[in-house]
Amino acid sequence: MSWLEIKATPNVELQGLLSALRNYTNIHAFDGYDANDIKTMAKDKPHVRKQYNDSMELKERFEEKAGIKKKGTNTFSGLLN
DSSP: OOHHHHHHSOHHHHHHHHHHHHHHHHHTTTTTOOHHHHHHHHHHOTHHHHHHHHHHHHHHHHHHHHTSSOTTTTSHHHHHO
């Protein structure tokens, strides 16, 4: 987007674009890593594990909304429903 397009875009749309970018960045922050990689990294930096878990939860929520994954299939409460 050019500067003129950004200035002409309503604030609500800009906030929506920024929110979408934040979600995309959070979801794909750990692409290429598996649970063993996270375990290794978390030994030195414990906050990485929380970031990874938050990223995976956000990804699951969006997959449920998109119909890619059935709601609650990975949780005990999901099995009860």
